[in-house]
Amino acid sequence: MKAFLGSLFYTSVFKSNHENTKSIFATDGSGREIFRCVMSQFRFLTLLNYIRFDDSNTRSQRLETDPLAAISEMFKLFNNCKKAYAPGAYLCVDEIVLDLSEVNAYALYKTCTAVRDIPRAQFLQNLAYSLVLPHLKRRVYNYRLPRELRLTIARVLSPNKPPEPVTEPSESTEAARKTCKICPSRLKRRTKYNCIECRKSIYLGYSKTICVDWVDDK
Incomplete structure (x- = not known):
């Protein structure tokens, strides 16, 4: 799940929030190889399609009394959100939420650390990379993946590439x-x-x- 969230942050890094996923995962040199390294296009679309903040089976019933039924359960988990945001009839829940999370994370990072001069774009790229890094380390030696893809993952990892595991016969x-x-x-x-x-x-x-x-x- 962290790798998927990292991929979403990478869409903001490359300013491709509204770009077709076929072009993002393209293998002709026009795509962004980091997305193919993290997961396949099919898996990315599957997660994007099925991840929800509520139970879709009971959503229609809850919509009768709660206009924000799709996100109300998640919204109630964060009490501070009620102090900062007052959701209304024209609330937008899409890329705007992701943008707000980037801004909030960036502000908290500068407040809680001694780093003050890091650009927001660089911070966002570091955040996305830290989320996908553990998953890339697991995939680089997955020999069920195509060899070309494993070489691409190794190039993306570069100095962070882990040593090849030694497999001993059981x-x-x-x-x-x-x-x-x-x-x-x-x-x-x-x-x-x-x-x-x-x-x-x-x-x-x-x-x-x-x-x-x-x-x-x-």
Whole structure:
């Protein structure tokens, strides 16, 4: 979820709040590669479509008595919001909310830290990067992803790229492999296959393919 929020902040960094997602995730050089590094376009649109601040099943009933039913439960969680904002009939809940969160985060950052001269655009970019960074570190060595995408993620991470994890064979897999009884001992060939007759461990190079029907007859 943090990675998704970071992607939303990146739309503000690139001034692409109203840009078509196809152009944002484009692979012809015109898109922003950070979005493809974080998640696929399908996943981004899925999260954007299904994330809600309330229960959509009961929204129609609550709208009869509460015009702000879509966000009222979330709004009540922040008591200070009531002091600063008075929602009315023309309340806009879209990119404006995201812009306000950027301004508030920027003001709090300057107040609570010794940094005073950081530009707002740079702060917003740092914020977005910090949100997507843990997710990028997990994806860079996900070998189910295309190699080109993993190289792009590694380039985006640059000095923050984690070391490649060392994968060791599990004990159960190693225990199941035994030394071939036919191969010379100096070769130390280990195999997980056994002879169907004597049950000895045997290397596939010394095996012979036979018909299943013949085995059943035997």
